[in-house]
Amino acid sequence: MRALTFHGKHDVRVDTVDDPEIVNPRDAIIKVTSTAICGSDLHLYDGVIPAVLEGDILGHEFMGEVVEIGPKSNLKKGQRVVVPFTISCGQCFHCQVQQFSCCSNSNPAEKQDMSATLYGQAMAGLFGYSHLTGGYSGGQAEYVRVPYSDVGPIVIPDHLEDDKVLFLSDILPTGWMGAENADIGPDDTVAVWGCGPVGLFAIQSALAMGAAQVIAIDHYPHRLELARKLGAQTINFRETDVREALMEMSGGIGVDAVIDAVGMEAHGFAIDNMLDIAKQKIGIGADRASALKQAILAVRRGGRVSIPGVYGGMTDKFPLGALMEKGLQVRSGQTHVQKYTKDLLAKIEDGTLDTTFLISHRLPLEQAPKGYKNFKEQQDSWTKVVLKPDMELAA
Amino acid sequence: MPNSKGKAAFGVGLATLGLTAGVGALLAARSKDRPARDDAPNSAGRRGYQGHDIVGRSVTIAKARKELFDYWSDFANLASFMENLVSVTKDGANDRATWTIRAPAGQTVDVVTEVVANRPGEMIAWKSVPESQIKTEGNVTFEDAPGDRGTRVSLTIDYSPPGGELGKAIASLFLREPQIQARHDLKRFKMLMETGEVTTSARRKSETRAAKIQQNEKAETA
Numbered sequence: 001m002r003a004l005t006f007h008g009k010h011d012v013r014v015d016t017v018d019d020p021e022i023v024n025p026r027d028a029i030i031k032v033t034s035t036a037i038c039g040s041d042l043h044l045y046d047g048v049i050p051a052v053l054e055g056d057i058l059g060h061e062f063m064g065e066v067v068e069i070g071p072k073s074n075l076k077k078g079q080r081v082v083v084p085f086t087i088s089c090g091q092c093f094h095c096q097v098q099q100f101s102c103c104s105n106s107n108p109a110e111k112q113d114m115s116a117t118l119y120g121q122a123m124a125g126l127f128g129y130s131h132l133t134g135g136y137s138g139g140q141a142e143y144v145r146v147p148y149s150d151v152g153p154i155v156i157p158d159h160l161e162d163d164k165v166l167f168l169s170d171i172l173p174t175g176w177m178g179a180e181n182a183d184i185g186p187d188d189t190v191a192v193w194g195c196g197p198v199g200l201f202a203i204q205s206a207l208a209m210g211a212a213q214v215i216a217i218d219h220y221p222h223r224l225e226l227a228r229k230l231g232a233q234t235i236n237f238r239e240t241d242v243r244e245a246l247m248e249m250s251g252g253i254g255v256d257a258v259i260d261a262v263g264m265e266a267h268g269f270a271i272d273n274m275l276d277i278a279k280q281k282i283g284i285g286a287d288r289a290s291a292l293k294q295a296i297l298a299v300r301r302g303g304r305v306s307i308p309g310v311y312g313g314m315t316d317k318f319p320l321g322a323l324m325e326k327g328l329q330v331r332s333g334q335t336h337v338q339k340y341t342k343d344l345l346a347k348i349e350d351g352t353l354d355t356t357f358l359i360s361h362r363l364p365l366e367q368a369p370k371g372y373k374n375f376k377e378q379q380d381s382w383t384k385v386v387l388k389p390d391m392e393l394a395a
Numbered sequence: 396m397p398n399s400k401g402k403a404a405f406g407v408g409l410a411t412l413g414l415t416a417g418v419g420a421l422l423a424a425r426s427k428d429r430p431a432r433d434d435a436p437n438s439a440g441r442r443g444y445q446g447h448d449i450v451g452r453s454v455t456i457a458k459a460r461k462e463l464f465d466y467w468s469d470f471a472n473l474a475s476f477m478e479n480l481v482s483v484t485k486d487g488a489n490d491r492a493t494w495t496i497r498a499p500a501g502q503t504v505d506v507v508t509e510v511v512a513n514r515p516g517e518m519i520a521w522k523s524v525p526e527s528q529i530k531t532e533g534n535v536t537f538e539d540a541p542g543d544r545g546t547r548v549s550l551t552i553d554y555s556p557p558g559g560e561l562g563k564a565i566a567s568l569f570l571r572e573p574q575i576q577a578r579h580d581l582k583r584f585k586m587l588m589e590t591g592e593v594t595t596s597a598r599r600k601s602e603t604r605a606a607k608i609q610q611n612e613k614a615e616t617a
Contacts, residue, residue, distance in 0.1 A: 018598065018599055019599075020598040020599065021599050021600060023597055023598075023599065023603060024592040024593075024595065025591065025592055026590070026591070026592060072591065072592075089586075089589065090590075091457060091589045091590050092457060092585075092589055092590075093455065093544055096457065104585075105585065105586045105589055105590050105594055106594060107594070108595055108596050108604075109578075109579040109580075109583050109586070109593075109594070110579055110604060111596065112579075112582065113575065113578075125594070125596065134596045135596045137596075137598045145598055147594070147595075147596075148590070
């Protein structure tokens with residue numbers, strides 16, 4: 001089959017590799033019909049996530065048709081499914097309490113030591129996201145082996161086209177959980193850093209949860225425009241003093257909740273962020289957390305901090321004093337996708353949530369490297385790239 | 396002892412290495428009483444104390460005690476999650492069993508054990524028979540985890556450090572690996588009991604660890 005593989009920093013290629021096959025009884029093989037490039041794939045592309053090896057197949061947002069099933073799968077051949085990016089067994093303690101992204105069985109035993117050393121406990125398995133999370137082959141390919149296929153994939157009714165439901169695999173539930181973790185009430189003002197896909201879906205979710213006011217922070221005019229269309233007010237951090245603006249826009253109280261949908265490669269001009277950029281370049285595991293630091297200073301006393309943005313290592317000069325002295329609550333984590341897919345599919349079906357506005361480009365899988373390059377370099381206009389293995393190459 | 400691939404010709408040292416890797420034990424000196432300063436189990440490392448005392452690891456498995464005990468007490472099942480174990484066959488008399496264990500260079504070694512304690516649903520302990528070339532003993536305990544969390548399974552394995560210069564050299568070379576093996580074997584036991592399968596990220600059957608270990612053995616014996 002053809003698949004997008006990693007060859008080094010800013011070097012991904014579409015190669016011919018062996019097809020996947022059923023390995024364990026609960027497996028299914030999915031023939032991919034749509035797969036997206038995620039903002040977090042750019043962290044892999046930029047080489048800031050460790051343990052990505054040459055030849056690894058990337059991609060964790062995908063859907064397709066069931067073409068093969070193991071004896072313990074409950075899927076049927078021919079069904080259309082969206083596959084959550086988190087791999088979850090459904091039976092361990094964590095899965096039983098719906099902390100699906102904390103599954104203690106989905107990362108193979110021999111792969112757990114690295115993340116256990118970094119984080120104290122091992123991470124769960126994720127598709128196409130380094131050997132820290134299991135070294136699973138990802139979804140930017142013609143076919144994918146899906147373990148525990150009786151737990152993760154959600155069956156899609158025929159009348160819903162791919163573009164409407166693909167984002168159930170990651171960014172829609174990630175935006176939703178980002179808003180849920182901010183514990184939003186009806187009188188709340190919520191500020192969201194980053195108007196990429198997750199940030200935009202967090203804005204949409206916060207408004208659906210009844211927030212009185214949502215303020216979006218970014219520096220790309222087109223992305224801010226998308227946020228405005230969803231009903232948010234906007235701040236361009238290149239032109240405006242963000243903290244001062246937020247204090248004024250919240251009547252001197254500070255915003256009730258903040259959502260960091262930026263993560264480890266934040267842009268920013270403060271001296272400490274410049275130092276972090278330097279450290280990241282020489283590969284000493286520093287996360288650039290300037291959005292999060294700003295959010296912690298901007299949130300009101302007793303407020304909530306939600307972090308859907310991805311971090312992988314350590315950060316310096318963290319405003320720990322502000323966190324403690326202001327009495328903040330912090331919630332974060334990889335998304336417990338399986339917990340949200342059913343409800344969010346219903347919201348897509350009844351029209352409460354629309355996700356298609358986000359897609360700026362559709363490309364054949366063969367042009368995935370171009371998709372990565374442009375998504376990285378032209379973030380203003382390339383808001384979301386969807387790859388279609390069956391799409392004809394343009395002449 | 397029958398052995399299809401020929402006896403390991405390494406003497407006690409290497410044979411013992413193979414054994415501990417196979418049953419997933421930590422290598423350590425035999426247990427001595429250490430001063431109890433808190434409630435941490437002896438398998439936890441302690442500052443200022445030379446290494447680990449007794450060796451072992453615990454996991455919590457979301458399954459009933461009896462089910463886990465029954466699976467483990469049939470030693471023939473152990474090879475389904477202990478990576479370096481080729482097989483365990485019961486010898487019949489006196490609860491004896493022959494463990495066939497992977498050793499370096501495509502060899503295998505055999506060790507004969509007998510069950511020395513068996514409290515159904517709670518604990519099972521085994522020990523190598525006196526005439527065994529390899530000395531080892533181990534036990535696995537099953538206790539109800541707090542609340543609804545299932546069962547805590549703890550594995551402890553002791554072994555007599557091999558004597559002589561060769562034994563020391565081998566122990567120092569491979570000391571770390573059995574610790575890792577112990578952790579991984581118990582995790583695979585948990586996966587198998589909870590999910591019905593041992594988790595793998597391999598894209599094809601020929602790329603699983605089990606398949607690769609067999610391929611390596613073939614290559615080494617060829």
